[in-house]
C-alpha cells in the first residue's frame with residue numbers, strides 16, 4: 001500500500017513537473033484573498049468605506065511587492081491611483097410612455113412593454129413627442145465586412161428599432177462568426193452605433209434566444225440605477241433614449257403598419273436590407289432623470305522597462321464587487337466576492353512581485369486594478385478612454401477575473417473567442433507548460449465583451465481575459481464542472497462567495513505563472529501582437545501602425 005502510494009505520488013510529480021509554479025506562491029494568494037474578501041471590506045463597493053480599505057490594501061501590497069506608482073501625474077510625479085469620475089443616473093418619478101399606431105394611441109408601462117434606461121446624456125428630463133419609428137435591422141455598420149444596415153437613412157428625431165445579436169446568429173453561418181457573437185451583436189454596440197447615427201432613441205427588440213436571457217433580466221437591469229464614465233461629450237456615446245422593447249409589441253406595431261416582422265427580419269439577414277419606416281407609428285415619452293457624480297479609483301502599479309519604457313504591457317483585474325445588498329437566506333448581506341474577484345487581484349499582485357524582483361524587463365509592465373467592473377466595465381472603460389500610457393504603444397492587455405480555487409488543471413481558457421496572435425502566444429506558453437487550451441464553450445453568449453480587457457480590444461489593443469481550466473489534475477472534467485455548477489448556483493454574485501481555507505490554490509498559482517510567462521515574453525521582445533484578418537478590432541489597431549515602428 002505504502003509502495004503504491006509512493007509510486008502514485010512520483011507519477012503525479014512527473015506529470016505535474018512542467019507546470020510547477022516557480023515564482024508565485026499559493027500561500028501569498030491565500031493571504032490577500034482572505035483579507036480582501038473579509039466582511040471588514042464590506043464587499044468592496046465603489047465609493048464606499050469598502051473602497052477606501054481595498055485601495056489602501058492594494059497600494060500597501062503593490063509597495064511590498066516592489067512596484068512603483070503608475071497612476072495619475074500629480075505635480076510631475078505618478079500617484080498610486082487614477083481618479084475615475086463616474087456618473088450615476090436614475091429615473092425619477094413616473095415614466096410616461098404612449099405609442100400611436102394604426103390610428104390608435106395607447107399608454108405603455110415602464111418595465112412591461114418597454115424598459116427605458118435613465119438617460120446618460122446628462123439631460124435631467126427626457127421629452128420626446130410623436131417621434132417616427134424606423135426599423136434598422138441589426139443596426140450594424142461594419143465597413144470591413146462590407147455591411148451597412150443604415151444605407152444613409154436620416155434618423156434625426158426618430159426612434160430606431162433594432163434586432164439583438166448579429167445578422168448570422170439565426171442562420172448559423174455568414175460574415176459575423178455564425179452562431180458565435182461578434183461585437184456587432186452586443187446591445188452595447190447597438191446603443192453606441194445609435195448615437196453615431198444621430199437617432200433620438202434606440203430600442204432593442206428583445207428575443208430570448210439571441211439575447212441569451214429573458215425579459216426579467218432586461219427589465220431589472222435597464223430600469224435600475226445606471227452608471228457611466230464621465231464623458232466630455234456624452235451625446236456622442238449615448239442617444240437621449242436607450243431601451244428595450246418586447247417582441248410581441250414589436251410584431252403588433254409592424255402589423256398595424258402593414259409589415260411582416262419575420263419577413264423583414266429575414267431581409268435584415270442580408271446585405272441588401274434597407275431601413276423601413278413604420279407608417280403611422282409614433283413614440284412619445286416624458287420622464288425626469290436624477291444625475292449624480294461620484295469619484296472612484298483605479299490602482300496602478302508599474303515596473304518601468306529598461307530598454308523601451310514607452311512600450312507597455314498591461315495586466316488588469318477588477319477590485320470591486322457588489323458591496324452590501326439584499327440578504328440571502330442566512331441573513332448575510334455582504335457580497336464578499338472572494339472568487340469574483342479578490343483572487344484575480346491577489347494573483348496580479350503576485351505577478352507584480354515576480355516582475356519587480358527582476359531581471360528588469362525591456363518594456364514597461366503596468367498592473368491595473370480597476371474599479372466598477374460590476375457596474376459595466378467602467379474602471380477599465382475609463383482607463384481606456386483616458387489612458388495613462390498611450391494605447392498605440394500598449395503591447396497587450398492580459399486580464400484575469402474569477403480564477404478557480406480548484407487546484408491544478410490540465411487546461412485553461414479565455415473569455416469568448418477573438419482571433420489574435422496574443423491568444424496564439426498564450427496557447428503556446430500553456431502548451432510549453434504541459435497544459436492545453438479549451439476554447440470558450442458558449443461563444444454565442446458574447447463573454448468576450450463582458451470583461452475588463454474589452455475596452456482595450458474595442459480601441460484596437462490586443463487583449464485577452466484569461467480563464468482557469470476545468471479539466472482538473474485531480475478528478476478531471478467531472479470535478480471541474482461540478483465545482484463550476486455549484487459556484488454558479490450557490491455563490492456567484494451572492495453573499496456566499498467567501499474565502500474558504502480548504503481551497504487548493506496551487507492551480508491559481510500556476511494560472512498566474514502562465515500569465516507571468518506570457519507577459520515576460522512580450523516584455524522582452526520587440527514584436528507587437530495583432531488581431532487576425534476579419535477581426536472587428538483590426539482596422540482600429542492598424543490605424544495607429546505608424547506609431548509602432
Ligand SMILES: [Zn+2]
Nearest residue numbers: 340341401402
Ligand atoms: Zn468579475
